Amino acid sequence: DTAVSQTPKYLVTQMGNDKSIKCEQNLGHDTMYWYKQDSKKFLKIMFSYNNKELIINETVPNRFSPKSPDKAHLNLHINSLELGDSAVYFCASSQESYWTYTEAFFGQGTRLTVV
Amino acid sequence: RKEVEQDPGPFNVPEGATVAFNCTYSNSASQSFFWYRQDCRKEPKLLMSVYSSGNEDGRFTAQLNRASQYISLLIRDSKLSDSATYLCVVTAREGGGSYIPTFGRGTSLIVHP
Numbered sequence: 001d002t003a004v005s006q007t008p009k010y011l012v013t014q015m016g017n018d019k020s021i022k023c024e025q026n027l028g029h030d031t032m033y034w035y036k037q038d039s040k041k042f043l044k045i046m047f048s049y050n051n052k053e054l055i056i057n058e059t060v061p062n063r064f065s066p067k068s069p070d071k072a073h074l075n076l077h078i079n080s081l082e083l084g085d086s087a088v089y090f091c092a093s094s095q096e097s098y099w100t101y102t103e104a105f106f107g108q109g110t111r112l113t114v115v
Numbered sequence: 116r117k118e119v120e121q122d123p124g125p126f127n128v129p130e131g132a133t134v135a136f137n138c139t140y141s142n143s144a145s146q147s148f149f150w151y152r153q154d155c156r157k158e159p160k161l162l163m164s165v166y167s168s169g170n171e172d173g174r175f176t177a178q179l180n181r182a183s184q185y186i187s188l189l190i191r192d193s194k195l196s197d198s199a200t201y202l203c204v205v206t207a208r209e210g211g212g213s214y215i216p217t218f219g220r221g222t223s224l225i226v227h228p
Contacts, residue, residue, distance in 0.1 A: 041153075090158055090159070
């Protein structure tokens, strides 16, 4: 069974559309994250949730809205997509909110292309 | 945002070689340190945590130098399968809030026959 799973794996959409990416983890972890990896391979944290509560909210456009219906799920909704949103989005989870001495597991990534 | 710096490489080495990567961090209050490996078009996976006393896992050795604010990764007897991007990760609590993990840009390693 996949520990952290994201859907879809690939997403091609037009500018201005609204899209969602779903993430689920079956590891029983308390904390989940969204990361963005751009074309230069730089992996940057966007959001972090601990037990459904937002604990990290980096400077991202408010077109990006995370939602955590329960601690095993963290979805990412993006409104009014722009060309610059094209990237690979990774979901991850870890056992503790402070990620100290704790391994983080990543999903396989969602490759978003905005045309 | 405090920085984590890595030489992007690529490091091009023959099989059997020993190769070392360094990663420097600017936040002296950083608490936890990790090396991750990322294969092309795949997700990052933990390679090893880095402890103050240093640690070894088979052919891989990680070291932490808090005084100079860098961590290192040494790979001995390189294999073709070691070809990947190695990401340095540093976590620190910022502004009294949550710990935030910061990734370096990664160092690319290519092992050739």
